[in-house]
Amino acid sequence: MDNIFKEKPTLQxxxxxxxxxxxxxxxxxxxxxxxxxxxxxxxxxxxxxxxxKETAADIIAKAPEMDLETANDYLDSETSLEKPRKSVVQALEKRIEELEKLEE
Structure with missing residues (x-):
């Protein structure tokens, strides 16, 4: 897989x-x-x-290693689904919150 597609999961x-x-x-x-x-x-x-779509477990496992941009891309992608997975949204929101605190 092309690295840019790994880095930007919503890029088509x-x-x-x-x-x-x-x-x-x-x-x-x-x-x-x-x-x-x-x-x-x-x-x-x-x-x-x-x-x-990646499995919820895969995304949750990757979340702690994501940078802010990647986590936001994943969250945008997940919330755009007809039925967003709550566990994925929570894990991504938690990671984004952690990263935003580090930037302060």
């Missing part, structure tokens, strides 16, 4: 330029590619099997 696609730089929008990638010899922009989509 990105655009990569020939120098390996990744962008969230095609227009930004095309603009950057103008500065390169090879102006190719590749559209990369998250593979379907990687889009499958």
């Amino acid at each position: 696609e990105y655009f990569a330029t020939s120098d390996g730089t990744k962008f969230y929008t095609e227009s930004m990638a095309k603009n950057h590619s103008k500065t390169l010899e090879d102006k190719t922009v590749t559209h990369v989509v998250r593979p379907a099997e990687e889009s499958a």
